[in-house]
Amino acid sequence: MDRPLNAARRSGYAGPVQVAAAVECPFCGQHFELSVDTSVASQVWVTDCEVCCRPFEVRVECEPGTVLSLEIAAS
Numbered sequence: 001m002d003r004p005l006n007a008a009r010r011s012g013y014a015g016p017v018q019v020a021a022a023v024e025c026p027f028c029g030q031h032f033e034l035s036v037d038t039s040v041a042s043q044v045w046v047t048d049c050e051v052c053c054r055p056f057e058v059r060v061e062c063e064p065g066t067v068l069s070l071e072i073a074a075s
């Protein structure tokens with residue numbers, strides 16, 4: 001007997017691709033969360049700290065639904 005549910009799961013991930021990732025500001029040490037679009041496998045962007053407003057670089061490696069690695073660098 002065929003199992004359509006399992007087949008659908010195997011054919012591709014269909015869950016949410018926006019994942020909250022915890023980061024730490026390289027300037028003031030504040031921890032906060034960023035929303036990461038995990039549908040993009042590898043991405044780099046610059047964001048501002050929510051507390052001290054200094055810009056830093058965020059580098060993430062993803063697979064859909066999961067953040068594989070996340071690095072922070074002072075830009």
Ligand SMILES: [Zn+2]
Pocket residue numbers: 025026027028029030049050051052053054
């Ligand atoms: Zn900061």
